[in-house]
Amino acid sequence: MDAATHVMNPLRKIIHIDMDAFFASVEQLDNPSLRGKPVIVGGNPLKRGVVAACSYEARQFGIHSAMPSSKAVRLCPQAIFTPPRIKRYKEISDEVMSIFSQFTEMIEPLSLDEAYLDVTVNKLKNPSATRLAEIIRGRIFSATGLTASAGVSYNKFLAKIASDLDKPNGLHVILPDEAVSFLDTLAVGKFHGVGKVTEKKMANLGIRFGRDLRQFSKADLLLHFGKSGAFFFDIVRGRDDRTVTSTRERKSIGSETTLDQDTSDTKEISDILYYLAEKLEQALLRKECCGTTITLKVRYHDFITITRSSTLSSPVLTAQEIFSEVNRLKQTTEIGRKKIRLLGITVSKLSDRNLRKPVQLLLPFEKKYRVFEHQGFQK
């Protein structure tokens, strides 16, 4: 079934899977002494830092992700801080994603611990998305020892909301004929895509729940919220045609150029390579992805063409990152000694750039500090 058919089909079967308190749960899995305790994965509270994730025990104290670690300590002095281990989380994430592929190839990861699956057509030939969601949750638990929550519905918007409703270790289904009445009583702040600012703006217009939002015409919503207005108009009616887009469908992004004149001028070549890297940065941004393999293509004046590739340990997305790797690859070519006719750069092994988000969040973190308890913690 092709993508177009999916868009037109009102009875798609979408599952949104979300691992429960993922980073914190992995820490509790690997270190049994942390189980049942308020665990915070994140920055050292003695320095600046934020909560990357926290266990359900920590959430009971009002702690949530992206909160400053110092505030988390005030809310819960006995919380146990632990530095993030992204490699380990990625390892488990890969395992979970491979379980998804036992069911469908239409998988769209949103981050390390979350993905949409389109199971309208699935490898088990099981017509019940609810049953499939249960099987998936079971397989995740047997393979990893971790729980996941699932939301099942006929579009992405509703499936994502549903997965949040019975967390942790829950399953929630929103059927097509229940959607509108369900959205009626849902606070607009819970709508995915309605952030804090929009929520406030809606409150000023008297919009607190789905039923309030539905009173507004499309024209009015466009007026107040710009392009998003059309999205709000549709979703509050349970309409969302966005397809589940597998990142695997995009194999590579490349950019190349034939020079006006063959050259061996290293400065000129360097400038062209930076220009190509910038074009790639923009293409990656547009496609919302990043890549780990960089390939440099060089065609010499005599039409001999060579390529040099390297695969990095973490994905690149900026021109600077691409350029610095290309500079390394350049050393293994005859650039500077032989005249060049064409240059090209390709980024492949693409993935959703959201996967990089947790890494970015973690950048300011102290790498080396011990797991420490906050009993007796002094500022």
Ligand SMILES: [Mg+2]
């Ligand atoms: Mg999660």
